[in-house]
Amino acid sequence: MSKKIIVPFGPQHPVLPEPIHVDLVLEDERVVEAIPSIGYIHRGLETLVAKREYPEYVYIAERTCGICSFIHGMTYCQAVEQVMDIEVPERALYLRTIWSEYSRLHSHLLWLGLFADAVGFENLFMASWKAREFVLDVLEETTGGRVIQGSCKVGGVRRDIPGKTLERMARDLDVFERELKDIAGVFLNDESIIGRTRGVGVLSRDDAYYLGAMGPTARGSGVGIDLRKTGYAAYGKLQFKPVVETGGDCYSRCAVRVKELFTSIDLIRQAAAKIPEGEIEVKPKGNPDGEYFSRAEQPRGELVHYVKGDGSKHLVRSRIRTPTLTNLPPLVKMLAGCELADVPVIVLSIDPCIGCMER
Amino acid sequence: MGYFEMVKIAILTTLRSPATRRYPAAAAKCTPISRGRVTIDPARCISCGMCMKKCPTDAICVVKDEKTWSIDRLKCVVCNCCVEQCPVHCLTMETGYTPSMTVHEGVEVIQITYVKPERPPRKEPDSKADSGTQPE
Numbered sequence: 255m256s257k258k259i260i261v262p263f264g265p266q267h268p269v270l271p272e273p274i275h276v277d278l279v280l281e282d283e284r285v286v287e288a289i290p291s292i293g294y295i296h297r298g299l300e301t302l303v304a305k306r307e308y309p310e311y312v313y314i315a316e317r318t319c320g321i322c323s324f325i326h327g328m329t330y331c332q333a334v335e336q337v338m339d340i341e342v343p344e345r346a347l348y349l350r351t352i353w354s355e356y357s358r359l360h361s362h363l364l365w366l367g368l369f370a371d372a373v374g375f376e377n378l379f380m381a382s383w384k385a386r387e388f389v390l391d392v393l394e395e396t397t398g399g400r401v402i403q404g405s406c407k408v409g410g411v412r413r414d415i416p417g418k419t420l421e422r423m424a425r426d427l428d429v430f431e432r433e434l435k436d437i438a439g440v441f442l443n444d445e446s447i448i449g450r451t452r453g454v455g456v457l458s459r460d461d462a463y464y465l466g467a468m469g470p471t472a473r474g475s476g477v478g479i480d481l482r483k484t485g486y487a488a489y490g491k492l493q494f495k496p497v498v499e500t501g502g503d504c505y506s507r508c509a510v511r512v513k514e515l516f517t518s519i520d521l522i523r524q525a526a527a528k529i530p531e532g533e534i535e536v537k538p539k540g541n542p543d544g545e546y547f548s549r550a551e552q553p554r555g556e557l558v559h560y561v562k563g564d565g566s567k568h569l570v571r572s573r574i575r576t577p578t579l580t581n582l583p584p585l586v587k588m589l590a591g592c593e594l595a596d597v598p599v600i601v602l603s604i605d606p607c608i609g610c611m612e613r
Numbered sequence: 614m615g616y617f618e619m620v621k622i623a624i625l626t627t628l629r630s631p632a633t634r635r636y637p638a639a640a641a642k643c644t645p646i647s648r649g650r651v652t653i654d655p656a657r658c659i660s661c662g663m664c665m666k667k668c669p670t671d672a673i674c675v676v677k678d679e680k681t682w683s684i685d686r687l688k689c690v691v692c693n694c695c696v697e698q699c700p701v702h703c704l705t706m707e708t709g710y711t712p713s714m715t716v717h718e719g720v721e722v723i724q725i726t727y728v729k730p731e732r733p734p735r736k737e738p739d740s741k742a743d744s745g746t747q748p749e
Binding site for chain 2 (some may be wrong): 306310311313314317368375377378380381384387394395397398399404412422436437439440443444445521
C-alpha cells in the first residue's frame with residue numbers, strides 16, 4: 255500500500271482556460287478521490303436583475319456565458335414572456351430555433367477542437383476551429399455579433415432573416431456538412447483518438463441518472479434526456495431524435511457531440527423550410543408580476559432560468575442554474591479510479607463552462 | 614478504426630490557400646450589420662438622455678447643461694440598445710471595432726452642437742372661420 259498524496263489541479267488553466275480547482279488524491283498514478291472547489295469567478299450577475307429594467311436584463315443574461323449566449327437570452331425571455339402571458343409570433347420562434355442550433359454547432363465545434371487539443375491532436379484542433387468559423391460568419395451576418403448575438407428580446411427577436419438569406423444558408427449547409435463529415439470521421443474512427451478515449455472515465459447509466467447528469471454527459475451514458483423534446487420555441491414542430499450512446503466513456507460523450515452536429519444541421523434545414531411569414535415581435539405591455547421556471551437545452555445540458563416579478567419594471571429575483579453544475583457530481587464519480595494522465599481528457603469530456611456556472 | 618483518417622484533411626489543408634487573412638494588410642472581415650462601435654452625430658443629438666437611461670453597462674453619460682455626450686469605450690459592450698432607442702437616430706453602429714489600447718484613454722467626450730430651431734411665431738387665432746366650414 256503506497257502513501258497517498260494530493261495533487262492540486264487548477265485553478266490556473268486546468269486543460270481549458272477557465273478556473274476550476276480539483277484536489278486529486280493519488281495513490282501512485284491512480285486517482286483515489288477528486289475534491290472539486292469552485293467560486294473563483296463569481297460576478298453576481300443575478301443580483302443585477304434588481305438594478306436593470308426587465309427588457310435590458312436580456313443583455314446581462316446573454317453575457318452569462320460567452321459560448322451559448324443566445325440560449326441564455328432566449329431562456330430568460332421565455333421566462334418573462336410566460337410571466338407576462340405574451341404570445342410570441344411563430345416566425346420569431348422559428349428564428350430562435352435556427353439561432354439556437356447555430357449556437358449549438360458553434361459550441362460543439364469549439365469543444366471538439368479543445369478535446370482534440372487535450373488528446374494531443376493539434377491538426378484536428380485547427381480543422382475543427384476552421385469549420386467553426388463558418389458558423390460564426392453566419393451568426394455575424396444574421397445577428398451582427400459573432401459570439402454575443404444580442405438578437406433575442408422579450409416578445410420576439412430583434413432582427414429578421416430575409417427569405418433569400420435563409421435559402422442561401424440552407425444551401426451553404428450542404429458544403430459545410432461535407433466538410434464536417436471528414437472531421438467527424440476522424441473523431442469517430444481514428445485509432446489515436448479511440449485509444450485515448452475509449453474506456454476512460456466510465457459513467458454507468460444508473461450513476462448518470464442518480465447523480466443528475468444532463469446533456470451529452472447523460473446521453474453518452476444511455477440516458478435519453480433532451481429538453482428540446484419538450485417542444486419549446488419551434489422544436490415541437492420539427493422532427494428529430496436525441497442522439498444516445500451507451501458506452502458511458504469519453505469516446506461516447508465525444509460521439510454524442512459529433513452526431514449532434516448533424517442533428518443540428520438537419521433541424522436548421524427543417525426550420526428554414528417550414529418558417530412562416532409574419533411579425534417577429536410583439537410589444538410587451540405592463541410589467542411582469544409572478545414567477546416562472548423556464549428550461550432549455552444548452553449544448554452542455556439543461557439550463558434553468560427562474561424569474562420573479564412584483565409588478566414593477568425591475569424583477570425581484572433571477573436565478574440561473576447551468577448544466578455544468580449538474581455535471582460536476584458525475585465528474586467526481588468519473589475521476590475516482592482513473593489514471594492521472596487521463597484527468598484532463600475526463601475533465602474536458604463534460605464540457606465544463608465555469609464562467610457560466612459561477613455567473 | 615483507422616490510422617489514416619486525418620490524411621485527407623491534412624493534404625487538403627496543405628494544398629489550399631490559408632484560411633486566415635493577412636490582417637492588417639488585408640481588411641478585417643465584417644458584414645453590413647456587424648456591431649463594431651457606436652458613433653454619434655453631434656449636430657442632431659437633442660440631449661434627451663434615452664441612450665444613457667437604457668445603457669445596460671452605464672457606459673454613456675449625457676450632461677444636458679454642458680451639452681456633452683460621453684462614452685467609456687471600455688465599458689461599452691456594443692449591444693446596439695442605444696442605437697435602437699435613440700428617438701432622432703443620431704447614433705449609428707459602425708462596423709469597425711475600437712482599436713485595442715494599452716492605456717485607458719479615459720472617457721470620450723463629444724460636444725453636442727445641436728441648436729434647437731426657433732419656432733415660427735404663432736399665428737393669431739383667425740382660424741375660427743376655417744373650423745366653421747367643417748360639415749357637422
